[in-house]
Amino acid sequence: MAEQVTPSSLAGIAGSQPRKSPGTIPLGTGLEARNVHAWFGKNHVLSDISLDFASGTVTALIGPSGCGKSTFIRTLNRMHEFIPTAAMAGEVLLDGKDVYAPGTDVTKIRLKIGMVFQKPNPFPSMSIGENVLAGLKLAQLKQSNKDDLLEECLVRAGLWNEVKDRLDAHGGSLSGGQQQRLCIARSLAVRPQVLLMDEPCSALDPGSTLRIEETIRELSETMTIVIVTHNMQQAARISDYTSFFLADGGPGVMVEVGPTSEIFSRPKDQRTENYVTGRFG
Amino acid sequence: MAITERQASSPIPTPREITTQPRRSDQFFRSIVFLGGLSSLVILSAIALFLGIRGFEIITREGLKFITGYEWYSSINADGLSGDQPSVYGIGAMLIGTIITALIAVVIGVPIAVATALFLNFYAPNFLKGFLVSVVDLMAAFPSILFGLWGLNVLMPSAEYWAKLLHKYFSFVPLFEVSAPVFTRSPFVAGVVLAIMIIPIVTSVAREVFSQTPLDRIQAAYALGATKWSMIRAVVLPFGSSGVVGGAMLGLGRAMGETVAVFTVLNIVFQANFQILLGAGGNVASLIILKFGEASAEEIKALMAAGLILFILTLVVNMIADLIVNRSGRQGR
Amino acid sequence: MTITTPKPTKPWRATPKAMVPNFIAGLSVILGTWFLIEFTGLAGKLGAFLAASALAIVTLSLAAGIQRGGQAAKNVAVGTFVAIGAITAMFPVVSILGTVFVRGIRGIYVGFFTNDMSLASVNDPLDKGGILHAIIGTLLLILFAMLISVPLGILTALYLTEIKGPGSRLIRFLVQAMSGVPSIVAGLFIYSAFISGTGRGFSGFMGSLALSILMLPTVARTAEEVLLLIPADLREAGLALGATQWRTVAMVVVPAAKSGLITAVILGVARIAGETAPLLFTTGGGDAVNGNPFDGVMGSIPFAIWKALIAGSEESNARAWASIFILLVIVLALFFSARRLGKRRV
Secondary structure (H helix, E strand, O other), X not given: OOOOOOHHHHHHHHHHOOOOOOOOOOOOOOEEEEEXXXXXOOEEEEEEEEEEEOOOOEEEEEOOOOOOHHHHHHHHOOOHHHOOOEEEEEEEEEOOEEOOOOOOOHHHHHHHXXXXXXXXXXXXXXXXXXXXXXXXXXXXXXXOOHHHHXXXXXXXXXXXXXXXXXXXXXXXXXXXXXXXXXXXXHHHOOOOOEEEEEOOOOOOOHHHHHHHHHHHHHHOOOOXXXXXXXXXXXXXXXXXXXXXXXOOOOOEEEEEEEEHHHHHHOOOOHHHHHHHOOOOO | OOOOOOOOOOOOOOOEOOOOOOOHHHHHHHXXXXXXXXXXXXXXXXXXXXXXXXXXXXXXXXXXXXXXXXXXXXXXXXXXXXXXXXXXXXXXXXXXXXXXXXXHHHHHHHHHHHHHHHHHHHHOOHXXXXXXXXXXXXXXXXXXXXXXXXXXXXXXXXXXXXXXXXXHHHOOOHHHOOOOOOOOOOHHHHHHHHHHHHHHHHHHHHHHXXXXXXXXXXXXXXXXXXXXXXXXXXXXXXXXXXXXXHHHHHHHHHHHHOOHHHHHHOOEOOOOOOOOOOOOEOOHHHHHHHHHOOOOHHHXXXXXXXXXXXXXXXXXXXXXXXXXXXXHHHOOO | OOOOOOOOOOOOOOOHHHHHHHHHHHHHHHHHHHHHHHHOOOOHHHHXXXXXXXXXXXXXXXXXXHHHOHHHHHHHHHHHXXXXXXXXXXXXXXXXXXXXXXXXXXXOOHHHHHOOOOOOOOOOOOOOOOOHHHHHHHHHHHHHHHHHHHHHHHHHHHHHHHHOOOOHHHHHHHHHHHOOOOHHHHHHHHHHHHHOOOOOOOOHHHHHHHHHHHHHHHHHHXXXXXXXXXXXXXXXXXXXXXXXXXXXXXXXXXXXOHHHHHHHHHHHHHHHHXXXXXXXXXXXXXXXXXXXXXXXXXXXXXXXXXXXXXXXXXXXXXXXXXXXXXXXXXXXHHHHHHHHHHHXXX
């Protein structure tokens, strides 16, 4: 990070956000990781992560590069298993049911747990409108009023006003930030309960980043959001809870989790304090 | 608080079984794609199988003489009339011809192709580069009958002139002797046509491996005061040499299997001719074309056997070449 | 204080003075070539080229050597040699294109496209007969070869890039090896498997079968390269939306690679459009228009050229050049359309 961050300033940002108590909106019982481990081949990359994501909250995962944050969120919607050598242990519960249980339909899991990637990746062969509704086509969902859904998703992603006159334009004609919001809109169209975001702003300029952060705050009213970020100010600005991951030679572990304001103002663990005060990482 | 924290003190568990039960549509999709993916395996085995079955009788009857024998005589002609001598089938002379013409092609074609590749990658100015690459690629798309027609009508006179010149000044080399002053339609001419035909593939393989030379090594060589040539010799050639060898072998394989162009320019004669400037020779592929039209059922079987030998020969050469090229591509070195 | 802006210069460019030795070298190449042609056994355009090449290498490297020493001389010698090699490689292309154009255009007239050879012999003058049957035959042969090899080739590419199943490396290797199968072997194989001893005769479809063996590896390899260029992100985005793999491939990956896949097909067609050897064993090479690929002998442009070529008369030779002109136009059209499409990759 370029600018000097003091813990008090981060705590200030974190404290200034309106916080809601979890569970005020009935959205299912949320997502729960229990004793999750992950391997690539023989390489044990993630050890014993247990973390609950309550409905309607934003949880930020922070930590230095290579600590397993991205691997962790990819275990949550079973994208982890695309790497041929990947293995995992533990359970991931969605509404109390293990997503790794034998006989589970993986595609249904991914419908309920959407994902936004690091780099914006609109489908190149489709227009803006087609991109938003791509999920319906891909997952063969029935939708009676597509125009309404299209507008709703773009409004929620904060993109409607910018693109409403050119829905037939190519997705690639948008700016990087707009493309990322288009990808968010695309994820919303299949109405997921949970949205995983893997450093969604790392390829964007500060202005676009702020727009996306606003979008995330608005979305958290109606869904559970898990966001991996390297930007601690971002974590402080948008999240209700923050979890600090660290890999110190061995597999990545979760050092600490708590309400965001606490993590940034009075962390329990010395390592967390070192990280959020910028002493390392 | 909804979020609970558990201490990472438990022993490391064993990875759990991830059971991905794809949907029926995906299982169907995967099996279709798998079947399609098998097509190359199926076709290659079917080629070996069918040519083997049809040629089996002749190969077992002639034994090793099928490969080493120089004589090709069918006592039963297409009309079913039987001659007085027993049939003999040997493709030795044609095999030698195949190898000689292909080697001439490699000896002439590969240096030109490597020079072209070096020029395109390291010397050519940008405006010329794109154009020349197109021209070389275009050459690869020319049909082989075009090379045959051109070789016969246009190349033959100048190739004959060069052959005479070679003979005049180098006839002390046994290769350039001729027992009769017939210089047209010689293995040399066929080799020149084949050389032109393999230039595109060898050039593109060489260009590919040269372009994979790590840029930092090239710049390191320049930073040490290397000229362009000493850089190429110190960095590019060691890096790309095995790829060039592989490319040359790919060219060899192509040249050995070429049919129409060789048949058109070569005077097919059943003898092992090592005098490359003399107008007599052959290769296995042109033998098959020559004899196919008026062959009896038995001779057809012999031609199938010859086809099988040609298939195995080119397949082996190609596989070795691919192995070399792939290895040179993958090695970081 | 006045600030003077210096004029931008390129000090690494050669100055006119430094060009003088090269100019002298060039002049001596021209003079020397003339001398060698006039007074030695070298003759003809190729002789002049050889003499000029040798002299250019010697004089240019001498000029560099005198100015900058041995290393520079070697450098220039190799540079010149390499350039000459490239020029040599261009010779046949120029000669082939020129000859086909000059000799081919003479035999082209309207009737050439509207007549077949059923009432004419290859030795008749060019105003009798044409290649209508061959054009129709070639189109049908290509069409049916495409119907077989495009699905198989693209499925093979999908297996290598999307499924990455067991044996991917073996299959990639076999596809490479298959692209080196001599075309005559493909023809012989179809003959031995489907014609010989079965009572079936020659037909266009048999020719298409043989051609599809040659086309498949081209399609598969090019399609694989194209599919590998599609970023993994897109596949993951599709899957993360809850799509099955099948729908992700069909609706995201393949549409994204569309123009590249079309290029693969065009390159495959260009590969087989002029193939002659396999057709000699499979199609029979008819002289009349035959619209049914499953029954009866079928002509094709390469086969028509072949017939004219082996007849050996002056008329038949002119006929061969005219036919190959048409064939070359088709191949060039395919080649350049593949190029244009190939540049527009995603």
